[in-house]
Amino acid sequence: SVLGLIFEKINGYKDGSFYTPSFITMYMCKETIRRAVIQKFNEVKGWACSDFDGLYNNISDTKEANTIINSIKICDPAVGSGHFLVSALNEIISIKHDLKVLVDRDGKRLKEYQVDIVNDELIVTDEDGLPFVYNPKSKESQRIQETLFHEKQTIIENCLFGVDINPNSVKICRLRLWIELLKNAYYVEERDKKQEARELETLPNIDINIKCGNSLISRFGLDADLKKALKQSKWNIESYKLAVSTYRNAENKEQKREMEQLIADIKGNFRSEIGINDPKKLRLEKQKGELFNYTQQVGLFERSKKEQTEWNKKVNTLSAEVQKLETEIEEIKSNKIYENAFEWRFEFPEVLNDKGDFVGFDVVIGNPPYGVSINRKISPEYSNFYNKIILGELETYIVFYYKGLNLLKKGYFLSYITPDSWLTNSGAKLFREWLIDKDLIDVFDYYKPFVDAKDTRCHSVLIKNSSENNTKVKVQQVLPSNQREIYRDYFVENNDLKKFEGNEWRLYLIPELRLLFKRIDDNSIKLDEIYNLKYGLRTGDNEKYISNKKSDYPIIAGADIS
16 A cells, blocks of 8 residues: 555656545445446346345355356556555455355355454454464464465456556556465475475466556457457467466466467467458458449440549549548557557457457446546547547546446446546536436545645546436535544435536535534534643553543543543
8 A cells, every 4th residue: 555655656646646545445346346246146146136135145155156256357447556456355355254155265154253344454353353363373273364365366366457557557556466465375384204394375476467558549449350360360268268377377487488478479369360350451452442443444435524523523432531541540550659559359358258259347446547638639439439528628537437338348337536527517518418328326525535636526436337327326425534424424315417417517415414514513512622632542541541430431531631
């Protein structure tokens, strides 16, 4: 956490990146991933659970439940130092604990232990409420440590994916995930002829899911057809997935390098085959052929004036189309913006089906960069979105909404924290209308969470990628830190967003609650008006000055009684 904070203070702000406070990543991960888990069980099992209690009551097969949860795919397309992925890791383990499916390698539940997330940290306590501490000499302690290690390894390898344009961010993110594993590294006993020794379990190669690139730019679209490429290639999706799995568990550096080379060859082969079958190139060849036929035609009779006019018009149209396609293809080849292009189409085989189709992620979550404008001509992929959705200056985070929803599987969830400028900015009017047409579930107001972005008020938005339109949305508000604990559970519920269409969105506490809080404030005496509250609880002799007896409760424990 400290590494991430320091790194983003030094490198991130100029690119519009800000370190996300823990209470935000915890809240967003909990709200989003738990919904995705319910959706996944309903999809796989044919259930109709609407909440966690219903899911808990339906689960009977612990092994199957773990398989389903481990199949969740979570992506942060602007991963930064990896804070969201670490929170997601902790949340999934917490989910397994809450559903009573957190088991050791022999299938035995960890029922004597409580798992909580406190200040973004996974805390395990025993029946007496004491925190778990690893002791390799204790079989029970060894069991717990091994369970936590292998659970984290499984989740990191199967569930967590990230992309960032900054290579140093990628390194920090990988390091943070490694540290999460190191927290639960355990000793294995090895016997030789001379002595009994203990060695730490070998750490797997977990870096392959965190990749460097511009997640907004791709040469190949998500719908690019891999079928022809796969037919003509010596590789298939299964061999690609197997190479990735072998890389993760490579036994030595030599095997790891071999797998790196194999994976690079497979991806290069896919790129070549897709390039050959690129719709733009195929269309160009077709148009060139048509143009050639028209220009080489030699008629037996001289064309009439009308026929000549039509012929000229057709040739001019074909020439213009050929020139446009050649320009677009050349731009993709030579344009600097494509130097860091990230090919979602085949970088993560885990979100491709056996035919090579891109099926998408179950959760897209993160804090995309903002405060940075984008050139509208960066990619033809966004041209329709720019022209139809945005008036005036184009902010980076707006494009991340569009890209994130395209990366998302149907029926699953996107959650971003972004500035609230889109709520009121006149240039974002069309974007607001575009959002209304999505299945918007939750808008959470964090007031001003970033110390280094003092004027930035932020909201997290939770969207379900659904064909159904939900115009009733829950709006929650978190006020400044000195009021947060008092007001955090009060929110405006079931706002009908259709009434906001075309207008500014002003999301505040409902008048009744604001009036109630004002009356409480106006009619209350604050402790600091009566007592000197220089310190919280601080004495020179706790036993003398602090009592647990009910008869002593009138003592104001918060006062400076030294």
